[in-house]
Amino acid sequence: MTDRSRLTELATRRGFYFPAAEAYGGVAGFYTYGPLGAALKRNIEDAWRERFLTREGHMEVDGPTVMPEPVFEASGHLDTFDDMMIECPDCGESHRADHLVEAATDIEDAEAFGTERVADLIADHDVACPNCGASLADASVSEFNLMFGTNIGPGSAAPGYLRPETAQAIFVEFPRLAEYARNQLPFGVGQIGKAYRNEISPRRGIIRVREFTQAELELFVDPESEVDGSDPDADPDLAAVANVPLTLYPIDEQRAEGNEYVETTVAQAVSEGLIGEPWIAYYLGIAAEWYERIGIDMDRFRYRQHLPGELSHYASECWDAEAELGGNWVEITGFATRGSYDLSRHADFSGESMTIFEPYDEPQKIERPAVDPDMSFLGPEFGERAPAVVEALEERAASDPEAFDGEAIEIDVDGETCAIPVAVTGFDVIEETVAGEHVTPEVIEPSFGIDRVFAAVFEHAVRRDVVEGKERTYLELAPEVAPTFVGVFPLMDKEGLGERAREIASSLRERGLTAQYDDSGSIGRRYRRQDEVGTPVCLTVDYETLEGDTVTLRDRDSATQIRVPAPPDEPGALGRLLADLRAGATSFDALAAEYDDGTVVGDGGTDEGTDGDDNTVEGADGRSGSEHGDESTDGGNERDDASGD
RNA sequence: GCGCCGGUGGUCUAGUGGUAUGACAAUGGCCUUCCAAGCCAUUAACCCGGGUUCAAAUCCCGGCCGGCGCACCA
Numbered sequence: 001m002t003d004r005s006r007l008t009e010l011a012t013r014r015g016f017y018f019p020a021a022e023a024y025g026g027v028a029g030f031y032t033y034g035p036l037g038a039a040l041k042r043n044i045e046d047a048w049r050e051r052f053l054t055r056e057g058h059m060e061v062d063g064p065t066v067m068p069e070p071v072f073e074a075s076g077h078l079d080t081f082d083d084m085m086i087e088c089p090d091c092g093e094s095h096r097a098d099h100l101v102e103a104a105t106d107i108e109d110a111e112a113f114g115t116e117r118v119a120d121l122i123a124d125h126d127v128a129c130p131n132c133g134a135s136l137a138d139a140s141v142s143e144f145n146l147m148f149g150t151n152i153g154p155g156s157a158a159p160g161y162l163r164p165e166t167a168q169a170i171f172v173e174f175p176r177l178a179e180y181a182r183n184q185l186p187f188g189v190g191q192i193g194k195a196y197r198n199e200i201s202p203r204r205g206i207i208r209v210r211e212f213t214q215a216e217l218e219l220f221v222d223p224e225s226e227v228d229g230s231d232p233d234a235d236p237d238l239a240a241v242a243n244v245p246l247t248l249y250p251i252d253e254q255r256a257e258g259n260e261y262v263e264t265t266v267a268q269a270v271s272e273g274l275i276g277e278p279w280i281a282y283y284l285g286i287a288a289e290w291y292e293r294i295g296i297d298m299d300r301f302r303y304r305q306h307l308p309g310e311l312s313h314y315a316s317e318c319w320d321a322e323a324e325l326g327g328n329w330v331e332i333t334g335f336a337t338r339g340s341y342d343l344s345r346h347a348d349f350s351g352e353s354m355t356i357f358e359p360y361d362e363p364q365k366i367e368r369p370a371v372d373p374d375m376s377f378l379g380p381e382f383g384e385r386a387p388a389v390v391e392a393l394e395e396r397a398a399s400d401p402e403a404f405d406g407e408a409i410e411i412d413v414d415g416e417t418c419a420i421p422v423a424v425t426g427f428d429v430i431e432e433t434v435a436g437e438h439v440t441p442e443v444i445e446p447s448f449g450i451d452r453v454f455a456a457v458f459e460h461a462v463r464r465d466v467v468e469g470k471e472r473t474y475l476e477l478a479p480e481v482a483p484t485f486v487g488v489f490p491l492m493d494k495e496g497l498g499e500r501a502r503e504i505a506s507s508l509r510e511r512g513l514t515a516q517y518d519d520s521g522s523i524g525r526r527y528r529r530q531d532e533v534g535t536p537v538c539l540t541v542d543y544e545t546l547e548g549d550t551v552t553l554r555d556r557d558s559a560t561q562i563r564v565p566a567p568p569d570e571p572g573a574l575g576r577l578l579a580d581l582r583a584g585a586t587s588f589d590a591l592a593a594e595y596d597d598g599t600v601v602g603d604g605g606t607d608e609g610t611d612g613d614d615n616t617v618e619g620a621d622g623r624s625g626s627e628h629g630d631e632s633t634d635g636g637n638e639r640d641d642a643s644g645d
Numbered sequence: 646g647c648g649c650c651g652g653u654g655g656u657c658u659a660g661u662g663g664u665a666u667g668a669c670a671a672u673g674g675c676c677u678u679c680c681a682a683g684c685c686a687u688u689a690a691c692c693c694g695g696g697u698u699c700a701a702a703u704c705c706c707g708g709c710c711g712g713c714g715c716a717c718c719a
Contacts, residue, residue, distance in 0.1 A: 002712095004712085005712085008711095009656065009657075010656095012655085012656075013655065013656050013657095013670080019710075019711085022692090022710085024693095024709090025692065025693065025708090025709045025710060026692090026709075026710050026711085027709090027710085028709090028710070028711085076719080077719070079719090080719040085646080085716085085717080087646070087647075087716080146717090146718080146719065147719095164719080165719095197718085197719090199717085199718070200646065200716080200717050200718080201646075201716085201717070201718090203712090203713095204712090205711095208718085312719065313719065314719095467680060468680060470680075470681070470682085472680085472681080489679090491677095491678060491679065492677075492678070520671095520672090521681080522677070522679085522680080522681070522682095523677090523678090523679045523680065524679070524680030524681055524682095525680080525681045525682095526679095526680085526681090527679080527680050527681080528680070528681045529681080531680095531681095540679065542678065542679075543678060544678095552679075554679080554680085559680070561679075561680095
């Protein structure tokens with residue numbers, strides 16, 4: 001069994017994720033997260049929400065997944081998602097059929113044609129395959145649209161699409177969100193939700209699917225404000241992440257032979273200009289810390305900069321967070337500068353204002369040429385054309401005020417030249433006070449593919465070691481994201497041990513901890529069951545519990561045990577202790593130092609594995625278990641640099 | 646979408662033109678005072694459709710699903 005199939009087998013068997021609707025043969029690109037997977041995914045989402053929204057003071061919205069067609073006309077997805085492909089019958093190479101037509105003819109917008117017409121044009125002009133030169137005249141043109149389409153309401157009058165990214169559901173609500181943010185830039189709006197892309201070829205389990213979860217943050221910033229540290233409310237807190245280590249794979253290194261990474265820090269990357277946009281640098285910093293916190297192996301992680309040709313239609317600078325999964329680098333997050341593209345487009349297409357009013361420090365007095373036409377003259381004189389005359393006068397006043405110097409002014413109205421006495425135009429240079437201006441914010445967008453983050457956390461958590469001579473496989477999941485936090489077992493289900501353990505499990509659940517009660521089989525078997533799904537601690541009720549009001553806690557990673565108090569008259573104490581453990585407020589080692597009286601329970605402990613790996617349970621140190629090399633691919637020989645999308 | 650390979654209990658797997666092997670898991674019971682392996686029992690499978698054949702899980706065709714490669718990944 002390969003590592004990959006072993007991982008898939010574990011995911012399926014233990015209910016992390018599996019193909020959806022297998023009873024009906026399954027459907028490619030759709031997965032169901034089972035009980036443990038749903039819990040793990042939710043914990044990752046909660047951790048994201050805590051770090052990127054709550055702690056940043058940003059807001060969260062929850063928009064619809066279906067939007068009417070005009071939204072995606074404006075966003076650009078309708079055009080760029082709708083591609084016509086033609087495949088060479090000889091060499092098998094695929095090409096953009098519309099591009100071939102445009103190259104062979106003087107047509108510039110072949111993209112707008114139907115597939116039949118493009119196929120005809122290719123036949124008419126006897127277009128050849130750019131790769132091998134074979135004739136494409138008989139090849140068929142196929143269309144694929146990566147957006148799922150639907151109809152809103154009965155009939156086909158209102159086409160709609162499932163959103164291909166959650167972001168649009170934020171952009172289209174910009175006016176209300178800006179109002180809610182009291183028109184103060186910058187402000188951030190996040191969303192965790194489903195997005196849909198009708199992928200041609202879904203692959204690799206949950207890595208490339210047709211329905212997926214995104215966690216996106218759209219930060220709206222003032223395009224004119226310089227990030228210089230002068231305004232703590234407007235600038236990224238670069239000082240807070242200055243020393244965060246970054247593994248960068250910038251454009252220059254990708255083009256160079258060596259494939260070298262740049263090991264640097266946030267502060268250094270900014271000062272050396274490796275990262276252009278300070279906000280991007282900031283997010284790379286807090287995201288790197290976050291990835292490590294939730295258990296990504298930072299030795300299998302890098303930030304790769306998009307090459308110019310790779311940038312999306314909206315982006316100017318973009319970095320991908322990539323994790324090495326199954327020997328391939330997979331994009332798990334994109335950090336993009338989207339500029340004012342989205343808001344400008346939605347403003348144009350919707351007619352709504354997508355701007356923020358930015359007051360000047362000092363109101364400015366300006367002189368502005370203006371007209372105040374005498375309608376009692378223009379009305380009778382020009383009849384229904386009078387409004388057009390006024391409009392022409394207003395434009396002229398702004399563009400050519402000197403024209404009003406004479407007795408009369410000549411303007412064009414509907415192609416006819418009219419002379420208007422200046423006296424009736426009410427022309428004057430008026431003095432106005434301008435308090436500020438309307439600006440279209442620019443957008444910084446960290447966009448997380450939650451399913452891929454899930455895949456990375458899952459795969460990077462796999463460990464193998466030997467406990468008491470027996471090989472075991474376990475998941476070193478951070479306590480914060482582990483689907484089950486604590487296994488609760490009676491040593492035997494007799495003499496009241498089971499009852500006591502059930503009570504404890506129940507009281508822990510009341511505290512919001514996920515507790516799994518299990519009295520089946522030997523105690524060792526139960527430990528292994530929890531190890532396999534990454535449960536950080538197991539609590540065992542034994543005979544001493546009945547005598548001395550203590551239970552044992554067993555650490556997943558080291559398989560060592562300590563004895564902690566579990567006073568029956570204070571049921572909350574144990575819950576507090578475990579909640580602290582989950583939150584990282586204490587650690588297994590700290591508890592061992594505090595409570596362990598030297599009475600070793602059983603004789604657990606790893607026989608092999610490094611002794612340096614000293615049971616860190618805070619979960620922040622995802623690298624501590626990296627001595628278990630078993631999970632790497634066989635020689636890594638199928639490594640390529642194919643990235644995700 | 647194209648090509649190659651594959652699809653047998655929950656999982657992994659043996660297998661032959663005559664409806665199926667084993668293991669693990671699960672469930673019930675026994676045993677067991679802390680790390681999967683003892684004993685008994687039970688549950689449970691040939692991806693779907695068509696063809697050939699007396700008979701198809703097995704051979705053929707198509708589909709679906711999966712893995713890999715190519716293409717695609719706004």
